[in-house]
Amino acid sequence: MSDVKKIATRESYGNALAELGKEHKDVVVLDADLAAATKTGVFKKAFPERHIDCGIAECNMMGVAAGIATTGKVPFASSFAMFAAGRAFEQVRNSIGYPKLNVKIGATHAGISVGEDGATHQCNEDIALMRTIPGMVVINPSDDVEAKAAVKAAYEHVGPVYLRFGRLAVPVINDNEDYKFELGKAITLREGTDVTIIASGLPVSESLAAAEKLAADGIQAEVINIHTIKPLDEEAVIKAAEKTGKIVTVEEHSVIGGLGSAVCDVVAQKAPAKVLKIGVNDVFGESGPAVQLIKKYGLDADSIYEKVKAFL
Amino acid sequence: MNKLELMKTANEIRKGIVTAVHSAKSGHPGGSLSAADIYTYLFFEEMNIDPADPKKADRDRFVLSKGHTAPGYYSTLAHRGFFPVEDLTTLRKVGAYLQGHPDMKHIPGVDMSSGSLGQGISAAVGMAVSAKIFGDDYRVYTLLGDGEIQEGQVWEASMLAAHRKLDNLVVIVDNNNLQIDGPITEVNSPYPIDKKFESFNFHVININGNDFDEIDAAFKEARETKGQPTAIIAKTIKGKDVSFMENQASWHGAAPNDEQYAVAMADLEKVGEALCQM
Numbered sequence: 001m002s003d004v005k006k007i008a009t010r011e012s013y014g015n016a017l018a019e020l021g022k023e024h025k026d027v028v029v030l031d032a033d034l035a036a037a038t039k040t041g042v043f044k045k046a047f048p049e050r051h052i053d054c055g056i057a058e059c060n061m062m063g064v065a066a067g068i069a070t071t072g073k074v075p076f077a078s079s080f081a082m083f084a085a086g087r088a089f090e091q092v093r094n095s096i097g098y099p100k101l102n103v104k105i106g107a108t109h110a111g112i113s114v115g116e117d118g119a120t121h122q123c124n125e126d127i128a129l130m131r132t133i134p135g136m137v138v139i140n141p142s143d144d145v146e147a148k149a150a151v152k153a154a155y156e157h158v159g160p161v162y163l164r165f166g167r168l169a170v171p172v173i174n175d176n177e178d179y180k181f182e183l184g185k186a187i188t189l190r191e192g193t194d195v196t197i198i199a200s201g202l203p204v205s206e207s208l209a210a211a212e213k214l215a216a217d218g219i220q221a222e223v224i225n226i227h228t229i230k231p232l233d234e235e236a237v238i239k240a241a242e243k244t245g246k247i248v249t250v251e252e253h254s255v256i257g258g259l260g261s262a263v264c265d266v267v268a269q270k271a272p273a274k275v276l277k278i279g280v281n282d283v284f285g286e287s288g289p290a291v292q293l294i295k296k297y298g299l300d301a302d303s304i305y306e307k308v309k310a311f312l
Numbered sequence: 313m314n315k316l317e318l319m320k321t322a323n324e325i326r327k328g329i330v331t332a333v334h335s336a337k338s339g340h341p342g343g344s345l346s347a348a349d350i351y352t353y354l355f356f357e358e359m360n361i362d363p364a365d366p367k368k369a370d371r372d373r374f375v376l377s378k379g380h381t382a383p384g385y386y387s388t389l390a391h392r393g394f395f396p397v398e399d400l401t402t403l404r405k406v407g408a409y410l411q412g413h414p415d416m417k418h419i420p421g422v423d424m425s426s427g428s429l430g431q432g433i434s435a436a437v438g439m440a441v442s443a444k445i446f447g448d449d450y451r452v453y454t455l456l457g458d459g460e461i462q463e464g465q466v467w468e469a470s471m472l473a474a475h476r477k478l479d480n481l482v483v484i485v486d487n488n489n490l491q492i493d494g495p496i497t498e499v500n501s502p503y504p505i506d507k508k509f510e511s512f513n514f515h516v517i518n519i520n521g522n523d524f525d526e527i528d529a530a531f532k533e534a535r536e537t538k539g540q541p542t543a544i545i546a547k548t549i550k551g552k553d554v555s556f557m558e559n560q561a562s563w564h565g566a567a568p569n570d571e572q573y574a575v576a577m578a579d580l581e582k583v584g585e586a587l588c589q590m
Binding site for chain 1 (some may be wrong): 373415417423424425426427428430431432433434435436437438439440442443444445448452462464465469470471475476481506538
């Protein structure tokens with residue numbers, strides 16, 4: 001695996017914004033003293049007049065972004081997922097969601113792969129929070145290619161969008177000519193008939209590796225990448241449920257309210273099938289190197305492999 | 313408009329407030345009545361707006377940060393011609409566009425949805441900063457309650473407004489001294505309000521917010537102020553011109569019954585008649 005290119009999706013976010021800023025003069029980027037970490041520094045350097053550092057005040061930043069959006073510009077408000085979705089939840093709901101303003105929220109450092117900073121900064125609840133807001137689009141890209149495409153798609157979509165990025169460098173898995181990002185459309189990465197693994201974000205590459213291990217045991221796992229959690233590609237979920245009858249969801253997020261819950265909502269109502277939810281099991285994270293935490297919390301290929309085997 | 317015309321208009325707006333809240337059987341008359349003169353001045357004198365083209369690009373913006381005083385906002389917009397005055401009686405009713413708190417998606421003339429305290433000022437800062445970045449010359453006004461400034465977000469927004477030297481922004485504090493739980497001095501005193509804004513690098517003007525001469529002078533001074541935002545601390549009377557509502561915290565968020573409504577309207581008629589004698 002050493003020859004696989006790895007890039008953190010927060011890097012992709014910063015680079016995509018710089019590109020977008022060149023093409024579109026109405027793009028404004030906001031930060032809350034974390035431009036160095038959210039990687040928006042690239043945009044700031046290229047377009048300092050269109051970058052607003054709000055200082056350590058995320059709630060105000062969301063309101064300022066809302067105000068900018070009312071003037072017809074397209075603000076990208078950036079912070080860590082914990083503060084963007086957590087601390088500023090009510091501002092996002094009332095000042096952005098309720099008036100359906102054209103604000104893009106770039107939330108980096110999502111999930112336990114934040115690593116050493118520990119539980120206070122590891123947000124495993126943001127998808128659950130954001131997807132309850134009417135009209136909010138929630139995107140959780142799996143690699144550099146998808147993250148950059150997601151930023152572009154978010155700009156083109158009129159309305160609020162929550163974009164989730166990670167701190168840890170992850171393998172580039174979507175660098176093929178056929179790759180196409182369509183908002184709300186799932187991507188089948190691997191065909192299979194015995195079980196369907198539906199993954200989102202960082203665990204997509206781990207799920208693919210797990211599927212290879214399962215194949216060695218004679219188990220053909222279908223792997224579906226869901227980058228848009230809201231609106232969810234219900235058709236793809238129903239099709240998978242009817243095809244394999246067994247679904248495993250994998251996400252770097254609480255098993256409560258995230259991808260797994262969204263999939264269960266569809267399956268329970270429209271295509272009953274057994275579902276195993278793999279994610280952070282209703283616990284807080286902790287400090288440690290990201291790769292070790294991913295293993296400890298059962299989101300690496302080996303853990304996914306073991307859990308799928310036990311599930312079948 | 314001259315001062316007398318403004319006073320007569322404010323009197324009509326106050327009647328609209330009481331009528332709307334009476335019809336809704338709920339709502340916030342106290343802080344709507346206290347700010348009626350400020351609403352009147354902003355929408356009939358100060359702001360570049362056009363009821364026939366509510367979304368024109370170069371319009372001045374207004375954000376009602378103290379969104380619960382929507383009856384005052386709506387009555388002003390209606391009297392200014394943004395929608396029919398008769399619609400005020402649909403306030404808070406199922407299916408009506410006049411929501412309990414300002415809704416920019418459905419109400420002509422409303423630039424920002426608001427109601428959750430402390431948030432409107434941030435949106436106003438966003439509008440003002442956008443004008444600065446893109447070279448637009450509209451001005452932005454936001455009205456806050458004196459209880460509202462207990463919200464920390466108000467000060468996050470104020471810090472940024474002064475840091476960005478937003479001289480196109482005017483923050484008005486409706487200082488009627490009362491909030492739901494009682495006098496602001498007893499609940500959690502925000503005083504001295506003027507010194508707080510001064511220390512946040514605002515240009516601060518203290519006025520009687522129910523006196524059009526002082527209101528007029530303050531907004532003119534704000535226009536002349538360069539390099540920093542202006543805060544107008546407007547001392548007002550909560551429930552102004554309705555005898556039994558004046559200075560009563562209990563009328564912050566309560567509707568008059570039929571009998572009380574008759575008294576309130578009689579009070580306002582009397583004020584109106586006195587103005588006609590002037």
